[in-house]
Amino acid sequence: MAHETAQPGLWARAQRTSVEQLHIRLESFIVLIVLSAVMAVLSPFFLSLSNFLNILLATSTIGVLAIAATYVIGSGGLDLSLGSVMGLSGVAGAYVAVNLGAPSPVGLAACILAGSAAGYVNGQLITRAFVPAFIVTLGMLGLARGLALVISDGRVIYGLPALMVYVGQGRPLGIPMPVIIFVITAIVAHCVLAYSKFGRHTMALGDSESAARAAGIRVERHRRILYTLSGALAGLAGMLFMARINSGDPTAGLNYELTAITAAIIGGTNLFGGRGSILGTMIGALIMGVLQNGLNLLAVQSYYQQMAIGAVLILAVFIDQYQVRKESRV
Amino acid sequence: MTLLTLSGIRKSFGAVDVLHGVDLAVEKGEVVGLVGDNGAGKSTLMKTITGIYRADAGSIEFDGTDVLPLDPGARRELGIEMIYQDLSLAKQQDVASNIFLGREPTRKLFGLFPGFIDKARMDREAASMIARLGAHLPSINRSVGSFSGGQQQTVAIARALTFNPKLVIMDEPTAALAVREVQGVLDLIRRLKSEGIAVILISHRLNDVLAVTDRIVVLRHGRADANLATARTNMSEVVSRIVGGGDLSAAAMHEQRG
Ligand SMILES: Nc1ncnc2c1ncn2[C@@H]1O[C@H](COP(=O)(O)OP(=O)(O)OP(=O)(O)O)[C@@H](O)[C@H]1O
Ligand SMILES: [Mg+2]
Numbered sequence: 001m002a003h004e005t006a007q008p009g010l011w012a013r014a015q016r017t018s019v020e021q022l023h024i025r026l027e028s029f030i031v032l033i034v035l036s037a038v039m040a041v042l043s044p045f046f047l048s049l050s051n052f053l054n055i056l057l058a059t060s061t062i063g064v065l066a067i068a069a070t071y072v073i074g075s076g077g078l079d080l081s082l083g084s085v086m087g088l089s090g091v092a093g094a095y096v097a098v099n100l101g102a103p104s105p106v107g108l109a110a111c112i113l114a115g116s117a118a119g120y121v122n123g124q125l126i127t128r129a130f131v132p133a134f135i136v137t138l139g140m141l142g143l144a145r146g147l148a149l150v151i152s153d154g155r156v157i158y159g160l161p162a163l164m165v166y167v168g169q170g171r172p173l174g175i176p177m178p179v180i181i182f183v184i185t186a187i188v189a190h191c192v193l194a195y196s197k198f199g200r201h202t203m204a205l206g207d208s209e210s211a212a213r214a215a216g217i218r219v220e221r222h223r224r225i226l227y228t229l230s231g232a233l234a235g236l237a238g239m240l241f242m243a244r245i246n247s248g249d250p251t252a253g254l255n256y257e258l259t260a261i262t263a264a265i266i267g268g269t270n271l272f273g274g275r276g277s278i279l280g281t282m283i284g285a286l287i288m289g290v291l292q293n294g295l296n297l298l299a300v301q302s303y304y305q306q307m308a309i310g311a312v313l314i315l316a317v318f319i320d321q322y323q324v325r326k327e328s329r330v
Numbered sequence: 331m332t333l334l335t336l337s338g339i340r341k342s343f344g345a346v347d348v349l350h351g352v353d354l355a356v357e358k359g360e361v362v363g364l365v366g367d368n369g370a371g372k373s374t375l376m377k378t379i380t381g382i383y384r385a386d387a388g389s390i391e392f393d394g395t396d397v398l399p400l401d402p403g404a405r406r407e408l409g410i411e412m413i414y415q416d417l418s419l420a421k422q423q424d425v426a427s428n429i430f431l432g433r434e435p436t437r438k439l440f441g442l443f444p445g446f447i448d449k450a451r452m453d454r455e456a457a458s459m460i461a462r463l464g465a466h467l468p469s470i471n472r473s474v475g476s477f478s479g480g481q482q483q484t485v486a487i488a489r490a491l492t493f494n495p496k497l498v499i500m501d502e503p504t505a506a507l508a509v510r511e512v513q514g515v516l517d518l519i520r521r522l523k524s525e526g527i528a529v530i531l532i533s534h535r536l537n538d539v540l541a542v543t544d545r546i547v548v549l550r551h552g553r554a555d556a557n558l559a560t561a562r563t564n565m566s567e568v569v570s571r572i573v574g575g576g577d578l579s580a581a582a583m584h585e586q587r588g
Contacts, residue, residue, distance in 0.1 A: 195446050197434050200423075204431055207420035214382060214418040215432035215489075216403025274422040 025268040027319075028283045035287060039294035046297060053176060057244070059289035060182035061086075061237045061253075063282060065260035066267070067189045068233035070281045071226055073264055074193075076206035076273030078133045079230045081122065081140035082237075082260050086253035088144040089115040089238030094157035094248020097164055104163035111239035112232055118144050119231015123224035141257070148250040157248035168243025178240040185236065190278035202226065206273020255306065262313040263288045271317055288312075333358045333528050334379070334497060339388035341374055348374050350552035351388070356497065359526040361519060363539035363560070365572055366549035372532050373415050375549065376499050380412045381405045393496060403432060409496030413503050415532075417486040421475030425467060426456035428474055429489045459488045464514055479506035487515070497528045504533065516542050536568055548572055 039046045065082045072079045092114035097107030118140060125136045170177040193199035205212045205222060213219050234253075241252050265271060266287055267280030288309065295305050334356040341349040348371040356362050366372050377383040379390060381402035390397050397405050419428050430452050439446040457470050465484040467477065474485050483506050490498050500519075504512045512535075519529050519542050533539050539546060540560060548556040548571040556571040 191439065191446075195439065195449070197436060197445050197447060200427060200434060200447060201432070204420040204423060204427070207422045208418065210382075210414075210416070211418040211420045211428075211431065213402060214380070214412070214414060216401070216406045217432050218401065218403065270422070274420065 025280055025283075028266050028268065028280060028287065031266075032283055032287050032290065035290050035294070039290060039297070043294065043297040046294065051293070051297075053179070055286070055289045055293045056179045056182075057176050058293060059285050060176075060178040061241045061244075062256065062259050062263060062288055063182050063285040064185055064233050064237040064240065065253075065256055066263035066281045066285045067186060067278060068230040069257075069260045069264040070267070070269050070276045070278060071189075071193065071202060072230045073261070073269050073271065074206050074273055074276035075202045075223065075226050076209065077126070077223065077226065078137060079119075079122065079227065079234075080134070080137040080257050081118065081144055082230070082234045083253035083256035083258075084141045084144035084148070085115050085118045085231055085234035086238040086241065086256060087250055088118060088148040088151075089235040090242035090252050091148040091152045091157065091248040091250050093164070093239055093242055094160060095151050097161055098157050098159050098248070104161045107161070107164050108167065108239055108243075111242065112235040115235020115238060116228055116232040119228040119234070120224070122231065123227030126227065127220040127223050145250075145254075152248060152250040154250065156250070158246070160243070160246055160248075164243050165246050166243075168240060168246065178244055181236075181240060185233075186278055186282055193276075193278055198225075203274055203276065206270070206275075208274075258313065259288050259309055260285075262309060262316065265313065265320065266316045268320075271320070331358045332356070333360075333393055335389075335391045336375075336379070337389050339375065339378055339390070340386045341371075341378060341383060342386060348552060349378075349385075352549070352552070352554050354547060354554050356528050356530060358496075359523055359528055360545065361523050361529045361531065361543045363543035363546040364530055364532045364549060365534075365536065365539060365546060365568065367572060370549045371552060372549055373501055376412060376501055376530065376532070379405075379499065380410055406432070406493070409494070410499070411490040411493070411495040411497070412499040413483075413486045413490045413501060415501040415505075417482055419474050419482055419486060422473050424473055425460070425470045425485055425488075426452040428485050429456045429459060429492055431489070433493060455492070456488070459492050460484065463488055463491075463518070465511075480508060480511055483507060484511075487518070491522075495527060497530070498522060499530045499532075501532045502534070503531070504535065504538065512538065536565055540565060540568070550574060 045051055065086065068079060068082060089111040093107045093111035096102045096110040097104060102110070122136050122140055125131050126133050167177050167181070172180070193202065201212065201217050201222060204215070205217065205219060209219055238253065242248050263284035264276065264281045265284070267277065267282065267284030269276030269281060291308060291312070292305060295308065332355050334354070336352055336354040339349055339352040352375055364372050364375075374383060378385040381397070381400060385398065392405070392408055392410060395408060397408065400408070420431060426449070435448045435451050436445055437448045438444050453470060460467055460470070463484060465481070467481055467484065474482055477485070483503065487503060504515050507515065516538060519531065522529055531539060531543060543560045546558045546560055546563065546568055547554050548558070548568070550572065558568065558571070
């Protein structure tokens with residue numbers, strides 16, 4: 001057996017421990033801290049409890065979408081329809097509650113159902129019609145957005161019942177409801193991805209589809225479940241957003257897939273599948289949340305924020321690929 | 331007792347006709363060598379047995395069950411395991427995850443939620459399986475992609491043996507191994523045989539095939555072209571059946587290469 005020629009340094013050891021035990025990239029954690037420090041210096045409002053809750057509140061929607069992105073990208077797939085499906089779900093829930101007069105729980109369930117249905121269609125098309133995920137979900141991006149506009153007649157649906165608004169604006173113990181729901185979702189998603197058979201199979205699938213198939217995993221069925229799950233999570237994000245802004249907005253979630261995928265990639269999800277963790281993704285989502293919040297506090301125009309997010313995505317993939325190449329170089 | 335019976339197996343990939351009616355039988359505890367030129371269809375035939383490919387025609391019976399309607403997972407349950415030529419490992423996952431992929435031991439999380447992996451047990455059993463094979467791996471917790479080809483082959487072998495198989499198909503299991511490890515695999519095949527486990531060995535190293543098998547089947551032109559009892563054949567006969575006819579100069583060439 002070959003011996004390591006040099007003792008691994010402290011940094012390498014810390015990195016290995018964090019990657020193996022917590023499944024996160026240490027770098028992203030440092031980026032989060034540095035970014036927060038910079039924002040704290042630049043803006044006197046940044047370091048306050050209310051702003052902290054603001055960041056968490058903004059992160060809750062993106063975070064739920066990023067969880068979906070982690071599962072799907074980790075499995076070697078892609079879901080570009082996250083933002084649009086989120087918009088459709090919010091409109092569906094508002095329409096059912098306001099226009100059809102259904103009780104609040106039905107309205108909330110309608111959000112999740114609409115999202116799941118869109119995800120189910122994605123999964124069917126990808127695994128039964130053999131259309132690539134990139135095309136199917138790009139098509140769904142257009143379809144879901146269009147459907148949201150058709151249902152709402154292009155207008156924002158106002159006047160949600162009180163219980164629905166509570167889900168977005170209630171603050172038990174001072175903590176916003178969306179943050180509570182988001183954190184619970186993240187914990188469950190983490191346990192399932194890291195420790196359950198389903199989660200392990202998801203990553204194995206992204207690692208090597210042929211290995212998963214040879215091992216007896218029902219690959220197509222697993223993918224269908226994943227896309228439906230992704231849609232359901234987009235529905236949950238749509239529900240949280242709708243309840244928070246107290247209306248069904250057909251343009252909600254525009255370009256959110258970009259932010260969600262970026263959060264997942266920053267968090268260490270392998271763009272080509274096989275690696276990823278919810279813990280890492282949560283750090284990625286917080287980085288995106290802090291970035292947006294900070295740029296807002298500094299009154300940077302939203303056009304520039306879009307540019308910043310796009311640039312961060314490319315940079316994150318660049319760094320990841322750079323490290324992969326460095327490791328495989330002799 | 332016959333464990334596996336293939337009859338009339340046909341398979342084509344679009345216009346490429348690979349198998350045109352293969353018949354093959356394997357007895358319980360028998361070691362069968364499957365040889366043939368590159369591209370003869372050996373791997374394709376084996377993948378129709380494990381269910382990776384669906385045969386276009388023919389029947390496959392294993393241990394009294396018609397396995398054609400079953401998916402690869404169900405066929406593993408029946409006791410068919412295979413070490414694939416490309417190993418089929420999930421390179422970013424660790425040793426235990428690969429060995430137990432699809433068959434993870436589970437427990438209840440917080441004693442409540444089923445379907446969670448018993449990682450401690452997996453690691454323990456994976457380590458003992460590797461040790462039982464007499465192999466050395468740098469660390470059981472590293473992703474298998476960081477291992478050498480031979481070490482990866484060890485993981486693939488361990489995966490095939492962990493779940494009490496009745497038939498183990500080995501597609502070039504020694505291709506990446508050093509001399510000592512090759513001997514290890516041959517000993518392993520003998521041990522499996524003594525435990526009543528059947529083995530189909532695919533290898534271009536005819537010396538190994540002759541040393542360890544009971545019977546040698548030659549695949550040629552999409553058919554099981556020859557069926558030779560190992561005790562009553564020799565290298566030059568096998569080679570000439572592989573390259574076809576009595577072309578002895580071609581046979582000699584092949585022998586030199588192999
Ligand atoms: N998935 C596939 N799609 C199309 N053609 C295939 C596929 N798999 C195998 N083939 C073709 O089938 C033929 C037999 O291939 P196979 O891999 O079974 O040969 P083999 O006997 O295992 O060869 P080797 O000794 O080189 O491993 C080849 O001509 C190959 O090109
Ligand atoms: Mg082959």
